[in-house]
Amino acid sequence: MAALTDEQIKEAFNLFDADGSGAIDAEEMALAMKGLGFGDQPREEIDKMIKSIDTDENGLIEYPEFEKMMKAKMSTKDRDKTGKISFANLKHVAKMLGENPGDDVLQEMIAEADEDRDGEISFHEFKSVMMQMKGK
Numbered sequence: 001m002a003a004l005t006d007e008q009i010k011e012a013f014n015l016f017d018a019d020g021s022g023a024i025d026a027e028e029m030a031l032a033m034k035g036l037g038f039g040d041q042p043r044e045e046i047d048k049m050i051k052s053i054d055t056d057e058n059g060l061i062e063y064p065e066f067e068k069m070m071k072a073k074m075s076t077k078d079r080d081k082t083g084k085i086s087f088a089n090l091k092h093v094a095k096m097l098g099e100n101p102g103d104d105v106l107q108e109m110i111a112e113a114d115e116d117r118d119g120e121i122s123f124h125e126f127k128s129v130m131m132q133m134k135g136k
Contacts, residue, residue: 013067022062090106090121113125
């Protein structure tokens with residue numbers, strides 16, 4: 001799988017958009033980051049993330065903004081072109097977020113989500129983690 005499909009991007013958006021409003025707000029972004037294993041992020045970090053994606057500057061991430069960001073990020077961040085989140089991909093994202101959890105913590109994050117034990121997180125596995133977080 002080389003990249004996320006449009007359907008998978010829409011599914012990911014819907015997972016982040018916990019209240020089904022059609023937009024991702026700061027609280028939903030914070031929940032998503034926690035679901036990805038980055039713990040509780042300071043509100044100012046969440047606001048920075050939203051601002052970097054929010055092209056219409058309304059404080060929310062609507063689907064077209066999310067889709068554009070996902071396609072751009074997947075093309076540049078999926079360094080090994082597998083369409084999965086590898087250790088290297090996760091480490092790079094953590095660094096971009098200003099986090100340095102350590103290799104052992106990142107390996108543990110992957111192990112917790114890696115249902116098929118291939119050492120990477122597929123879209124299905126990512127979706128499963130997000131659904132668990134959404135249910136909590």
